[in-house]
Amino acid sequence: xxxxxxxxxxxxxxxxxxxxxxxxxxxxxxxxxxxxxxxxxxxxxxxxxxxxxxxxxxxxxxxxxxxxxxxxxxxxxxxxxxxxxxxxxxxxxxxxxxxxxxxxxxxxxxxxxxxxxxxxxxxxxxxxxxxxxxxxxxxxxxxxxxxxxxxxxxxxxxxxxxxxxxxxxxxxxxxxxxxxxxxxxxxxxxxxxxxxxxxxxxxxxxxxxxxxxxxxxxxxxxxxxxxxxxxxxxxxxxxxxxxxxxxxxxxxxxxxxxxxxxxxxxxxxxxxxxxxxxxxxxxxxxxxxxxxxxxxxxxxxxxxxxxxxxxxxxxxxxxxxxxxxxxxxxxxxxxxxxxxxxxxxxxxxxxxxxxxxxxxxxxxxxxxxxxxxxxxxxxxxxx
Amino acid sequence: xxxxxxxxxxxxxxxxxxxxxxxxxxxxxxxxxxxxxxxxxxxxxxxxxxxxxxxxxxxxxxxxxxxxxxxxxxxxxxxxxxxxxxxxxxxxxxxxxxxxxxxxxxxxxxxxxxxxxxxxxxxxxxxxxxxxxxxxxxxxxxxxxxxxxxxxxxxxxxxxxxxxxx
Amino acid sequence: xxxxxxxxxxxxxxxxxxxxxxxxxxxxxxxxxxxxxxxxxxxxxxxxxxxxxxxxxxxxxxxxxxxxxxxxxxxxxxxxxxxxxxxxxxxxxxxxxxxxxxxxxxxxxxxxxxxxxxxxxxxxxxxxxxxxxxxxxxxxxxxxxxxxxxxxxxxxxxxxxxxxxxxxxxxxxxxxxxxxxxxxxxxxxxxxxxxxxxxxxxxxxxxxxxxxxxxxxxxxxxxxxxxxxxxxxxxxxxxxxxxxxxxxxxxxxxxxxxxxxxxxxxxxxxxxxxxxxxxxxxxxxxxxxxxxxxxxxxxxxxxxxxxxxxxxxxxxxxxxxxxxxxxxxxxxxxxxxxxxxxxxxxxxxxxxxxxxxxxxxxxxxxxxxxxxxxxxxxxxxxxxxxxx
Numbered sequence: 001x002x003x004x005x006x007x008x009x010x011x012x013x014x015x016x017x018x019x020x021x022x023x024x025x026x027x028x029x030x031x032x033x034x035x036x037x038x039x040x041x042x043x044x045x046x047x048x049x050x051x052x053x054x055x056x057x058x059x060x061x062x063x064x065x066x067x068x069x070x071x072x073x074x075x076x077x078x079x080x081x082x083x084x085x086x087x088x089x090x091x092x093x094x095x096x097x098x099x100x101x102x103x104x105x106x107x108x109x110x111x112x113x114x115x116x117x118x119x120x121x122x123x124x125x126x127x128x129x130x131x132x133x134x135x136x137x138x139x140x141x142x143x144x145x146x147x148x149x150x151x152x153x154x155x156x157x158x159x160x161x162x163x164x165x166x167x168x169x170x171x172x173x174x175x176x177x178x179x180x181x182x183x184x185x186x187x188x189x190x191x192x193x194x195x196x197x198x199x200x201x202x203x204x205x206x207x208x209x210x211x212x213x214x215x216x217x218x219x220x221x222x223x224x225x226x227x228x229x230x231x232x233x234x235x236x237x238x239x240x241x242x243x244x245x246x247x248x249x250x251x252x253x254x255x256x257x258x259x260x261x262x263x264x265x266x267x268x269x270x271x272x273x274x275x276x277x278x279x280x281x282x283x284x285x286x287x288x289x290x291x292x293x294x295x296x297x298x299x300x301x302x303x304x305x306x307x308x309x310x311x312x313x314x315x316x317x318x319x320x321x322x323x324x325x326x327x328x329x330x331x332x333x334x335x336x337x338x339x340x341x342x343x344x345x346x347x348x349x350x351x352x353x354x355x356x357x358x359x360x361x362x363x364x365x366x367x368x369x370x371x372x373x374x375x376x377x378x379x380x381x382x383x
Numbered sequence: 384x385x386x387x388x389x390x391x392x393x394x395x396x397x398x399x400x401x402x403x404x405x406x407x408x409x410x411x412x413x414x415x416x417x418x419x420x421x422x423x424x425x426x427x428x429x430x431x432x433x434x435x436x437x438x439x440x441x442x443x444x445x446x447x448x449x450x451x452x453x454x455x456x457x458x459x460x461x462x463x464x465x466x467x468x469x470x471x472x473x474x475x476x477x478x479x480x481x482x483x484x485x486x487x488x489x490x491x492x493x494x495x496x497x498x499x500x501x502x503x504x505x506x507x508x509x510x511x512x513x514x515x516x517x518x519x520x521x522x523x524x525x526x527x528x529x530x531x532x533x534x535x536x537x538x539x540x541x542x543x544x545x546x547x548x549x
Numbered sequence: 550x551x552x553x554x555x556x557x558x559x560x561x562x563x564x565x566x567x568x569x570x571x572x573x574x575x576x577x578x579x580x581x582x583x584x585x586x587x588x589x590x591x592x593x594x595x596x597x598x599x600x601x602x603x604x605x606x607x608x609x610x611x612x613x614x615x616x617x618x619x620x621x622x623x624x625x626x627x628x629x630x631x632x633x634x635x636x637x638x639x640x641x642x643x644x645x646x647x648x649x650x651x652x653x654x655x656x657x658x659x660x661x662x663x664x665x666x667x668x669x670x671x672x673x674x675x676x677x678x679x680x681x682x683x684x685x686x687x688x689x690x691x692x693x694x695x696x697x698x699x700x701x702x703x704x705x706x707x708x709x710x711x712x713x714x715x716x717x718x719x720x721x722x723x724x725x726x727x728x729x730x731x732x733x734x735x736x737x738x739x740x741x742x743x744x745x746x747x748x749x750x751x752x753x754x755x756x757x758x759x760x761x762x763x764x765x766x767x768x769x770x771x772x773x774x775x776x777x778x779x780x781x782x783x784x785x786x787x788x789x790x791x792x793x794x795x796x797x798x799x800x801x802x803x804x805x806x807x808x809x810x811x812x813x814x815x816x817x818x819x820x821x822x823x824x825x826x827x828x829x830x831x832x833x834x835x836x837x838x839x840x841x842x843x844x845x846x847x848x849x850x851x852x853x854x855x856x857x858x859x860x861x862x863x864x865x866x867x868x869x870x871x872x873x874x875x876x877x878x879x880x881x882x883x884x885x886x887x888x889x890x891x892x893x894x895x896x897x898x899x900x901x902x903x904x905x906x907x908x909x910x911x912x913x914x915x916x917x918x919x920x921x922x923x924x925x926x927x928x929x930x931x932x933x934x935x936x937x
Contacts, residue, residue: 002652023420029453044458054632057611060415062604062678063634066925069793070455076811079793080640081632083614088629092644098651101819112418121412126611129667130407130572235653239618239628257625265653373615375628387587387900388730389579391563391764392570404570408669409609417682427683447800449684455795475705475803477697479750483689485671491751494694496799507799509685509694522705541687 001265004219005097006229007381009039010345014210015177017330018114024059027211028110029071035213036073039225041104043073047215048102050074053082053089053109053334057122060115072108072213085367086212086338087377091235093216103221107214109335113207127372132244140204140284142371144196146249147286151198153250153301156289158198160304162189164285165203167313168321172328174314174355177342179208179330186308189285203285208330212338214345230345233362233380234266240374247374252287254376255294255366262364262378263296271296271364275380277318277347277357279340281368282325291366292320295378314355322347322355337367337377348383422450425464431538433530435467437502445503468500469528470549474507478517491517497526497546510540514547525549555649556776556783557642557935558656559588559769560896565732565884568666569763573608574620576765577662580889581622584658584767588779595769596654598623600630601641601661603887603924606675609667621660621767633791634679635837635924636931637661638766638891643789643933645770655772662765663886672761679926681796693750693758699803699927700752700840706804707855711752715743716861717839718756718881724868725878727908730893732762732884743839759837762884766892768899782903787917787934788820794928801928809848809923812930816919820934825850829934830915831901832872833894835922836879842866845921846874848930873911876901891922895933902937 011034013019013027022030036043050072054064061067065081068074082089086109093105116122123139150156163186172181184202192202222229238257241247259271268274278297282288289303297318298306306312312320323329323343332339344363346352352360362382369375398404419427422438426449429436438450442457446465453460476495481487493512498505512520514529526546536542561583563569563576571579577600585591600614600621610616614630621628631637631644638661645659665672676692703709719742725734743756776783790812795801813825822828834845843857851872852860860866866874877883877897880890898918900906917936923929 020418021421023418023423026420026422026452042458055612056605056678057411057413060413060417060678061682062606062675063632063925065633065793066679066928067681067796069928070451070795070797071453073455073458074793075455075795076792076808078791078815079633080644080791083612083630083632092629092631092647095647095651095653098653099647100650115415115417117414117416118412122611125409125411125413125609126615128616129409129610133409134407237627237629238625239615239623241624242615242618253625258627261627369612369615373612375615375618387561387583389561389563389583391566391576391579393564393566394568394570411609415682419683423683447797449681449797451797455797474799475698475702477694477701477750477753478748479691479694479697480747481673481691481693481749483677483691484674485691492691494688494690494698496698496803505800505802509688509690509799511688522701539687540684 001098003098003100005094005232006217006222007214007345008217008222008225008229009035009215010342011035011038011213012177012211012342015179015208015329017179017206017208019209024110024112025071028108031211031213032072035215039215041215047104047106049078049096049105051080051082051089051093051105051107053084053086055083055334057125058333072106085369085375085377086335087341087365087367087379088237090341090379091237091377094232094235097216097218103218105216107216109338110211111332111335112209113333114209123371139371140199141196142244143284144199147199149249150286150290155301156304158190159186160308161203161286161289162186163308164282164288165189165327168282168325168327171314171322171355172324175324178324178328180206180328181324199284205283205326205331208332210332210335212335212342228349230348231382233382234262235379236261236265237377242374244372252290252294254374255291258376258378259295262380266380275362275364276359277322278320278364279323279343280320280366282321282327283331283368283370285327288320295366314357319357322357337365340365340367341379344381348381422452426450427538430540430542431536433533435469435499437465437467439463439465446501448499448502448506448508467502471497471499471526473522473524473526474498475522476512476520493517493520510543511545513545553650553652554773555646555770555786557768557899558771558776558780558783559584560899561587562730562766562893562896563764564730565762565764565886567732567760567762569664573662573664574617576664576763577617577620577660580765580767581658581660584769588769590769592622594656595622595626595658597627597648597657599641599644599648599657599659600628601637601888601892603634603637603663604675607663607665607668607672617662622658633924633929633931635887636922636929637888639895639920639922639931639933640791641892642768642770642895643791643931646786646789649770649772655775657770659768659770661888661892663889664763665761665886666763691750693753695927696838697750697753702803703840703844704752709858711744713858714840714843715740717836717842718743720867721836721875721879721881724876724909725882728878728883731878731882733760734878734882753838757839759880759885762886764884764886764889766889766896768896784899784902784935784937787936788816790815790932792930796926798926798928805854806844806848806930808928809845809921809930810850812932813849816932816934829917829919831911831918832874833877833897833920834874836875836881837885839881842875845923849921868911876909876911894920898935902935
């Protein structure tokens with residue numbers, strides 16, 4: 001990348017299944033103030049541009065962009081919405097800084113999932129209106145079908161998928177920013193009710209409310225603002241086909257393409273050797289395994305066995321989702337990828353408390369847009 | 384330059400009425416219960432009690448309506464509630480002959496932005512005017528809220544039925 | 550400007566129609582296909598795709614850019630959707646600019662699509678949900694209200710009447726008669742025709758408003774080393790700007806678009822423009838309503854506050870005037886498929902600066918032009934300055 005970019009401040013609020021005490025504006029304000037305080041900046045003076053991540057139907061407001069500037073301190077400043085994954089928003093901010101026209105850019109993502117009374121119907125509204133939507137099946141059927149095909153192609157057992165859910169829910173017990181921590185076993189996960197076979201209830205992330213704000217700065221500015229900048233080493237994102245009819249169900253091709261770009265921009269040749277840990281989308285338990293393989297962090301078909309053997313636990317050789325992931329923290333809608341990034345930042349700074357990884361120098365975060373999409377985005381950070 | 388315009392196909396209403404084209408329909412089931420939060424929660428409580436409430440910014444020394452817990456101008460927390468009058472002046476207005484989904488109506492609705500007495504200059508809210516000849520409405524006209532009876536108020540902006548000339 | 554220099558090298562669009570037979574994806578494909586063809590490129594030359602499209606409620610698909618992505622040429626590529634309401638159409642090429650200027654990509658596709666007709670019984674219904682869910686939506690507001698309220702504030706501030714403003718609608722609908730994609734072009738329309746249309750929300754009449762439209766527009770943008778290879782007429786992005794005002798729109802002075810001024814200042818600074826009235830030769834300000842063209846010309850500092858109506862009456866903004874404004878025919882004439890309409894303006898500047906605008910070509914070989922859009926609750930300004 002032609003210019004250095006670093007994360008110099010983070011802020012968060014919520015991370016609870018419900019937040020009835022605060023409006024979305026108040027939730028965002030709380031996280032923003034914290035991030036600005038940490039970065040030592042005044043948003044009314046020091047920020048060149050703001051990026052928020054939001055989808056209208058998740059907010060219940062058309063053109064949600066309208067309601068963003070006030071609580072971010074972004075009035076009369078460049079502000080844009082990315083209707084995408086949180087890491088797409090981060091990518092937009094990184095690109096702005098790389099142009100040389102912007103030195104400090106803020107990224108915000110949030111969830112008020114608890115305010116959506118008909119969430120599965122909203123997801124169903126994302127399906128092709130002519131070919132798929134009239135079938136009127138719960139949208140998670142796509143995950144069930146994909147999981148089955150992934151298991152068959154990769155030779156991954158249901159037990160190995162369930163191990164992901166057990167690991168992440170247990171990791172969440174160590175994380176104060178996690179609403180779904182639980183001391184459960186893979187057997188408990190497999191025994192929970194089926195949602196869309198083979199997928200069970202405990203293999204699907206519940207939802208949380210929350211907000212994450214990141215302050216990004218160009219190299220020299222970053223060094224001036226903090227002694228502990230977290231550097232953006234590479235960024236990548238990609239889409240596969242939107243058609244259910246012609247996608248490769250067994251593998252996450254969008255993640256492979258995003259990985260190719262993130263490793264290319266970061267100059268990484270051997271991801272597994274050069275990266276210490278990862279926060280990876282686990283909206284459904286099997287997704288963590290499928291994504292690990294697509295990101296070339298283990299050989300195809302090996303993620304399940306590796307996970308069952310404890311290789312991806314906090315104390316393992318390559319910790320994955322020490323935060324608890326979406327399964328442990330709760331899914332934050334568009335902000336989920338930013339929750340992954342937040343954990344990577346805290347780990348790289350050595351601020352992850354009880355779940356701190358011993359060697360945390362380079363970390364990867366990967367976000368997926370969820371069913372029925374094939375959109376994913378990745379970032380590599382280092383301290 | 385014509386070569387850069389694709390010759391897209393245009394359908395007429397008749398094409399649908401006569402069944403010449405096929406289509407899918409879908410009613411989105413999108414329901415929400417938005418948390419009002421601290422500022423708007425208090426605002427709604429005030430409306431239920433028949434009172435307009437604003438919030439004071441100590442840095443800008445402004446009284447804001449609708450109330451908010453932070454000031455968007457200086458980005459500092461606001462510090463106290465301010466009880467406002469239910470009177471004000473029309474900043475701008477319209478006479479609207481179609482409903483929100485474009486059904487034509489004979490008697491116009493009269494939306495207006497009303498600067499509320501007791502708030503800082505320019506601090507308006509959107510509401511409706513009534514009990515007035517539509518042609519008599521003017522910018523600057525003084526108006527007052529007409530509240531629904533206390534028993535019918537639920538803590539919503541519609542607890543004010545409309546504003547009328549003072 | 551630092552970062553890589555970026556040019557527009559190709560453009561294509563669909564016809565703008567009231568109700569298209571094509572699905573949203575198919576419309577996007579039609580525009581994308583022609584944009585690529587216009588510069589002899591294929592998808593193999595494209596490194597990333599930027600999608601611009603306004604509320605999901607129109608096309609009636611949640612996460613709309615995911616659904617649109619293959620029609621926009623995004624299969625297997627980095628795809629991103631930026632969104633600033635009605636300002637999106639001009640913001641999408643700004644995103645195209647920063648994708649390429651960042652050094653991450655050499656060539657990108659910028660595709661804007663809108664299929665408003667999918668929203669039944671009337672697309673206006675989708676706009677109910679742009680208002681604050683707690684403090685405004687229970688009043689069942691109509692989108693027209695906010696324009697009527699803003700237009701009234703503008704007219705009242707400067708003592709304007711409807712006749713001062715309707716000249717814009719006449720000019721743009723006449724200009725559109727020469728646009729092969731136009732929905733409402735009419736070479737013979739008169740001021741009386743506009744003034745005699747039905748009142749929707751006074752002071753807004755039917756003739757003051759752009760129509761509900763389906764359509765798509767696409768651009769190809771490249772870094773300098775690619776642009777020089779693929780065309781001998783690259784149109785350079787010289788400056789970009791965008792800003793957002795408060796969501797508390799009832800607390801604002803509606804008579805002046807300060808958000809447009811701020812966006813323009815940012816773009817002018819980047820482009821090194823100190824005297825916009827001399828240095829901008831052609832302008833495509835956003836004109837979903839006729840008064841908005843005047844309002845925006847003032848915000849762009851191309852005319853003094855309250856002076857744009859007189860300039861329009863004097864013919865300054867005609868295609869052969871001193872400052873041709875909306876030579877395309879604008880949203881009032883060509884049509885208003887929200888995001889696509891904004892990008893149509895950028896495409897028009899591209900064609901005009903290359904001397905390829907056919908019957909719409911303004912005289913005098915303009916060297917620099919700008920396009921501007923506006924959106925959200927009357928609070929977004931997006932500006933792009935381009936030159937040859």
